[in-house]
Amino acid sequence: MNKSPFISKTKYIAGIQCHKLLWHYYNAKEEFQEVDAGTQSLFDQGHLVGEYAKKRYPTGIEVSEDIIAFEKVIEQSKQLISKRLPLFEAAFRYKNAYARADILNPAGRKAWEIIEVKSSTQVKDIHLYDLSLQWYTYKGTGLEIKRCYLLHINNEYVRKGEIDPGKLFALEDITSDVKILLPEVEGRLEKMIKVIAAKKYPKIEIGLHCNDPYECPLQEKCFDYLPRHNPLTLYYFKGEKAFSLINDGVTDILKFDDSITLSAKQKIQIQSLRSKREYVNKEGIQSFLNKLAYPLYYLDFETIGTAIPLFDHVKPYQQIPFQFSLHIQASPKSKLEHIGYLAEGKDDPRPELLKLLKKHLGMKGSIVTYNASFEKDKLNKACEAFPAYREWNRKIQARIVDLLDPFKAFYYYNYKQEGSASIKSVLPVLTGKGYDGMEIADGGTASNEYLRVTYGEGVTEKERKTVRKYLEEYCELDTMAMVKIVEKLIKISNGKVDYS
Numbered sequence: 407m408n409k410s411p412f413i414s415k416t417k418y419i420a421g422i423q424c425h426k427l428l429w430h431y432y433n434a435k436e437e438f439q440e441v442d443a444g445t446q447s448l449f450d451q452g453h454l455v456g457e458y459a460k461k462r463y464p465t466g467i468e469v470s471e472d473i474i475a476f477e478k479v480i481e482q483s484k485q486l487i488s489k490r491l492p493l494f495e496a497a498f499r500y501k502n503a504y505a506r507a508d509i510l511n512p513a514g515r516k517a518w519e520i521i522e523v524k525s526s527t528q529v530k531d532i533h534l535y536d537l538s539l540q541w542y543t544y545k546g547t548g549l550e551i552k553r554c555y556l557l558h559i560n561n562e563y564v565r566k567g568e569i570d571p572g573k574l575f576a577l578e579d580i581t582s583d584v585k586i587l588l589p590e591v592e593g594r595l596e597k598m599i600k601v602i603a604a605k606k607y608p609k610i611e612i613g614l615h616c617n618d619p620y621e622c623p624l625q626e627k628c629f630d631y632l633p634r635h636n637p638l639t640l641y642y643f644k645g646e647k648a649f650s651l652i653n654d655g656v657t658d659i660l661k662f663d664d665s666i667t668l669s670a671k672q673k674i675q676i677q678s679l680r681s682k683r684e685y686v687n688k689e690g691i692q693s694f695l696n697k698l699a700y701p702l703y704y705l706d707f708e709t710i711g712t713a714i715p716l717f718d719h720v721k722p723y724q725q726i727p728f729q730f731s732l733h734i735q736a737s738p739k740s741k742l743e744h745i746g747y748l749a750e751g752k753d754d755p756r757p758e759l760l761k762l763l764k765k766h767l768g769m770k771g772s773i774v775t776y777n778a779s780f781e782k783d784k785l786n787k788a789c790e791a792f793p794a795y796r797e798w799n800r801k802i803q804a805r806i807v808d809l810l811d812p813f814k815a816f817y818y819y820n821y822k823q824e825g826s827a828s829i830k831s832v833l834p835v836l837t838g839k840g841y842d843g844m845e846i847a848d849g850g851t852a853s854n855e856y857l858r859v860t861y862g863e864g865v866t867e868k869e870r871k872t873v874r875k876y877l878e879e880y881c882e883l884d885t886m887a888m889v890k891i892v893e894k895l896i897k898i899s900n901g902k903v904d905y906s
């Protein structure tokens with residue numbers, strides 16, 4: 407370990423989250439889980455957001471891209487200060503603190519204001535800690551800091567033509583909140599230095615902080631001792647209660663005693679696990695099946711939602727459907743028909759998607775989705791943007807049925823679901839088939855891969871085609887899974903499967 411380590415804002419934030427995490431940053435970073443594609447995509451979006459933020463300050467100077475040679479960057483920052491122009495990533499060191507402000511903006515004749523750019527749509531507590539370290543560092547080096555701001559994404563912005571950096575962001579003055587934290591910075595840094603210098607990491611219990619403010623990259627290591635059926639796997643039990651039991655040594659839900667208050671569903675989960683049997687409420691299943699009217703339309707969307715809207719009439723992070731899979735079953739005995747759509751090109755996929763849906767969803771029959779609020783919302787938003795479909799959408803919405811309902815209600819529960827009602831958990835236990843072996847096996851990856859091969863650079867045509875094939879396979883499996891689940895529910899309700 408470095409004898410005189412710097413604590414940058416990333417490390418300071420890590421130290422605010424957990425001292426054990428901080429220790430690993432300096433002493434055993436190799437133990438961190440690899441950054442997954444979803445996190446990488448967030449980093450990439452953050453970088454793009456940063457680029458748009460800089461456009462608000464056209465006279466701004468990029469101090470240096472070379473993060474490794476920090477002494478050089480510090481030197482260059484000192485020299486550029488005299489220019490009295492906005493500086494991007496100006497770096498300063500004071501004692502053990504090292505900070506690079508996204509934007510250091512001149513205020514009046516001598517002072518400066520710190521502007522931190524974030525991809526979030528609001529100020530979060532962790533941003534205040536971040537800014538307090540920056541303020542402390544700059545002030546320590548002799549800069550006069552007047553105010554500090556968070557420049558975050560304005561979620562009311564609607565793209566019309568070219569992105570307008572003036573409207574894409576909201577500038578919030580957080581000076582007074584950051585000032586409250588300033589007196590704590592030095593003490594926190596001193597404690598952090600001691601943690602970093604220790605031979606062994608501090609003993610810290612797992613808890614809510616493992617996901618707050620960020621998902622900790624050491625979870626695999628820290629959660630490793632938990633048995634498979636631990637309190638975190640209990641349906642809607644996550645949170646303080648689960649961690650408090652775990653840290654009191656109650657790590658196995660099979661060892662819960664009567665003093666622990668559980669909901670009816672949680673009791674079913676434990677009972678099913680204990681007996682290794684499914685729980686079936688045939689009346690409940692029948693009541694769900696009674697809602698289904700043929701023809702059945704099994705529908706699933708995949709979506710993208712970017713911080714910088716890709717199309718006109720779209721807000722930041724608005725989820726835009728780019729793909730659907732539709733399995734149609736005209737009657738209980740008829741063959742399945744499949745229709746898939748995956749947007750080609752870089753234009754807004756919604757006009758074509760809506761046109762095809764209108765063509766194929768017919769005038770009557772249930773539209774079966776899994777977690778219907780998602781599909782309902784995407785349709786509503788798409789039809790708001792394309793008003794010609796509003797009346798059609800009103801009728802479509804009334805036909806949507808949620809296949810998640812019987813599982814959320816625990817009309818069927820299998821201990822192998824491990825407290826989850828998601829389609830990925832339900833499909834294998836009901837049909838013996840699952841998503842294993844799929845190149846794309848979750849919505850997040852589908853979204854990232856579509857963005858990458860559609861809008862990214864350096865993707866070959868061969869790779870693009872391959873990824874599109876994977877996307878088609880994945881989305882089709884989602885609707886086929888729903889078909890199979892409904893088939894199984896029908897068999898259970900008919901008493902053809904002995905589950906009791």
Ligand code: SF4
Pocket residue numbers: 423424425426427610611612613615616617622623624625628629
């Ligand atoms: S998983 Fe939790 S306890 Fe472990 S290092 Fe991360 S935040 Fe700390």
